[in-house]
């Protein structure tokens with residue numbers, strides 16, 4: 001980055017936010033992409049758009065006390081970052097994982113601003129979470145935690161204010177407990193959360209949306225570069241919500257998914273992963289993915305997650321967590337002939353890995369574009385809740401496909417306009433930014 005104004009902004013953010021490497025990483029990537037925009041748009045500099053954009057509008061940190069099954073008091077920390085409301089109510093998931101801290105929630109909230117802008121729907125950026133680990137907890141413990149979390153959070157969220165959703169560790173069960181507590185305390189039945197169950201206001205196709213959306217976006221990338229999913233070998237890391245539906249759609253589109261993982265290790269099945277078995281192990285039994293090999297002769301399990309990227313594949317779809325592909329893994333993917341990396345997880349590639357993609361000619365689809373189908377469908381859930389109406393699975397899925405196509409077009413067009421054809425990362429950052437920036441400028445210094 002050579003623009004002194006952007007360098008100064010980044011330096012001041014670093015000074016003000018020590019010990020938050022993921023946040024600085026996400027911010028640096030976006031600011032670097034915005035260099036040509038800033039040079040062309042002195043009006044946005046004069047309006048202080050960048051200085052305002054990098055500072056969250058509101059940061060909420062709170063105590064979450066709950067009682068475990070042994071009657072012992074446990075205390076976790078809760079977060080909600082209301083990052084930017086220029087184009088709509090704050091919107092973004094809740095992550096429940098022991099690694100959660102302020103910097104991680106800020107990185108996710110910052111990314112969410114641009115992702116939500118790209119969806120074409122009116123949603124601002126936010127994110128929340130806690131260092132609570134649902135793994136190994138009983139349903140009762142998860143419920144008591146979720147109720148305590150929402151007892152505080154309910155003061156800060158609302159259908160027209162801030163609408164949280166799921167993320168790592170927050171699935172249908174957790175959303176249900178949080179929604180129940182919100183309704184009880186506030187005495188209102190509104191669309192305050194998305195990812196709800198179908199019996200109480202959830203949208204059909206929301207569960208599948210992020211994973212399906214990743215494949216719809218990847219399909220556009222492939223088409224634009226003269227390829228398709230047909231006959232391709234695909235690696236999908238993770239085995240959670242995003243990974244499972246990514247696998248399903250890639251398979252439906254003609255690919256063979258040969259490997260999946262969890263936070264302990266990965267499975268390789270040259271015949272194609274049996275997705276029903278993975279769903280049973282991870283979603284129903286809540287066990288480890290290594291169980292798969294016991295019932296699938298010819299498949300193997302390897303301890304450790306990073307090794308999954310050493311398998312030869314045509315397309316890599318990282319769907320687990322941030323920074324899961326580092327430089328060495330990216331080099332292995334390139335050496336083994338991988339042609340496309342599209343990100344289902346948020347920021348799964350380190351900056352060094354992204355540099356390898358560009359250097360070796362791997363086509364790269366960044367998370368904020370590829371995985372925007374989840375929040376887009378959450379936006380559709382909000383619309384249905386406001387109308388007190390619900391669309392069929394096919395209607396929602398058709399809207400999702402249209403949205404993913406328009407996101408691809410926006411990224412492609414912005415990259416071309418700024419002389420970086422094929423650089424979908426720059427295109428996503430620029431297209432996502434411009435809409436928010438125009439809205440911030442129009443609304444004055446707030």
Ligand code: NDP
Nearest residue numbers: 167168169210238239240241242262263320321345346374
């Ligand atoms: P889930 O909790 O359903 O699944 C996460 C998966 O990733 C699990 O298989 C988990 O393994 C694995 N995992 C978690 N941490 C690590 C780690 N440190 N190393 C390796 N594997 C790990 O979460 P989601 O599928 O919802 O989310 C996955 C990613 O997608 C996240 O980056 C999330 O922010 C992003 N995302 C999710 C959206 C959604 O709609 N759900 C929308 C947009 C983005 P284990 O079972 O061992 O914990």
